[in-house]
Amino acid sequence: MSVIEANHLTKYYGKARGIVDVSFQVDEGEIFGFIGPNGAGKSTTIRLFLSLIYPTGGSATIFGKDCIKYGPQLRQDIGYLPSDVFYYERMKVIDLLKYSASFYARDCTQRMHELADLMELELNRRIEDLSYGNKKKVGIVQGLLHQPKLLFLDEPTAGLDPLMQRKFFQLIQEENARGVTVFFSSHILGEVQRMCSRVGIIKEGRMIEIADIKTLQQNNYKKVLVEAAALDAAHFDIPGVTNLEHTNGSVRFFYKGDVNALMRTISGVTVSNVTIEEPTLEEIFMHYYE
C-alpha cells in the first residue's frame, strides 16, 4: 500500500514557481529520499503534504486520504521535523513537549522521556536559551514522541554534531524497522545514499527522476581507471566512453554500456592495475544538474 501519494501536485506562489506537476508514491515501510538543491521545491512539497499550504493543482494523499480534508486526523500519525525549528521561545523544553503531547490521542510520556534521554536533552531549560543544535534535538523528540507511522524529515541533520547525527540515523532506522515510513528530504547526498532505498530527484520544481539507488548507480556510467606501463589513450576510445583522461601511466574515463565490451578492450593491453567503480550519488546528482 502506498502511504504517500502525489498526483500532478502543483504549487505556485502567485506567479513564483513552487513545484510543477509532481507525481510519486512512497510505499509503507520505505525510506524515500527526496533530493535537490536549495529552492528546488523540497520544503514546498512537504508543506503541501502537511496542508500548511494548499496546492494550485493536483492532489496529495496520505494513507489513502486527502491531505487537506483529513489533515488534522492524519496528523495524529505524522511526525514532522522541519529544517529550521521554531518553538515558543519562553516555554521550557519539558512544557513544550508536554504541550505537544497533549494533542495526541495516545499517552506519550514514556516515549518522550526515552527520546529525551537518548538525545541528551536538558528538559528544564527555556527554548530561547538553547543553541541551534539543541533546538533541533527538541524538534526530533517532539516529532517522534507520539510514535508516528509516517515521518517527514526536512534536511534533518543541519545543526547536529556528527555524534548526534549518528544517533539520529540509528533512531530513524529503528523507527523504520518498526514499520515507520520515512520521507527524507536532503541535499546531503551521502546521508540519503546511506539511509534510503529509493530516491526522487527534484529540479526547479519538477521531479526529474525517481529510481532505486542501486538501479540509479548501475544504469549510470562507471568510473574506470587503468594503469599500465605503456598506454595508448586512443585504444580506449570505444563507444560509451566519455571524459577520457591520460596521465603518465594511467587512463581514466567514464563508461556507460556493455561491460563485456569494456573488458575485452582492457584485456587487449597488459595492465598493472584496473579499478571499476560505481559513481556516488553525488556524481549522479551533479550529472542531472549540469
Added chain:
Amino acid sequence: MNIFVRELKANLKSLIIWGVIVILFVMVGTAKFSAYYENPEMLAILDDMPKAMLAAFSLQAFNLTTISGFFGLMFTYYALMLSIAAAMWGSDIISKEERDKTVEFSLTLPVTRGRVVTAKALAALVNCLALLLITWGVSLVSARPYQPDSEFYRFVGLCMAALFIMQMLFLAVGIFLGCAMKQYRRAGSMAVSVLLGTYFLSILPGLSEDLDFVKYFTPFKYFDAGMLLRESRFDVTFVLLSLAIIVVSMAGAYLTYTQRDLYI
C-alpha cells in the same frame, strides 16, 4: 483547551502591562477631577470655550464638577484604551505564530485551523474581560472619596457594558485582520490604524449636522456616554450594528484562515 490555557499564560504579561496602564490612567484622571469637583469656576471656564473645541473633546455633554459627569468624559478615553488593547490582542494572537515562525509546529499538530482560531479568540476574550474588570474596579475605588450615589454605579455599569461591546467589536476586527492578512507583520499596525481612523471620524458628527451620517462608520459613536447618563439605555440600532460587525468579522476570520496558505 490546551491552546486556550497556553495562550492565557503567554498573554499574561501583556495583560499586566495594560492593567497597570489603565490603573495609572484612572489615578491621574481622578487626581485632575479633584480640581473640578464642586468647583463653579471650572464651569465658567468651560462655558467660555468655543463649542467646536468642546465637541472635539466631548466636553459639552457633561457637568464636569460631578463624579458622574467626569466619568462620562473619561468614557471616551477608556473606550480608546480598551479598544486598542482588544484590537492588538486580536491581531497579535493569530499573526504572532507566523511572525515567530511557530506555525510549522503549532499547525502541524493534529488540530484544525478552526479550533486554533476558536481557542485563541476565547483566550483574547478572557484577557479583554479581565482588563474590563480591572477598569471597572479601579474606577469604583477611585470614585469613593466623592460620595457617589446609586445613579453613578448604574451609569458606570452601563458604561462597562458599552465598553465590553466595543472591546468585542475591535477584538473581532483584530482577529479578522490577523487571520486574513498575508503580511502578518502589518496586521497589528493595521488594526490600530483602523481603530484610530474611526476614532478621528467620531469627532466629525459633533462638528456639523451634515456629517451626522458618519456616526454609523465609527464605533466610538455607537455608545454615547451622555445618553447612558441621562436615559440609562443603549441605542438598539448600534448594539445590533456592533453585533453584525462582530459576526461578520469572525466569519471572515474563520473563512480566510482555513483557506489560505500559511506564510512560513
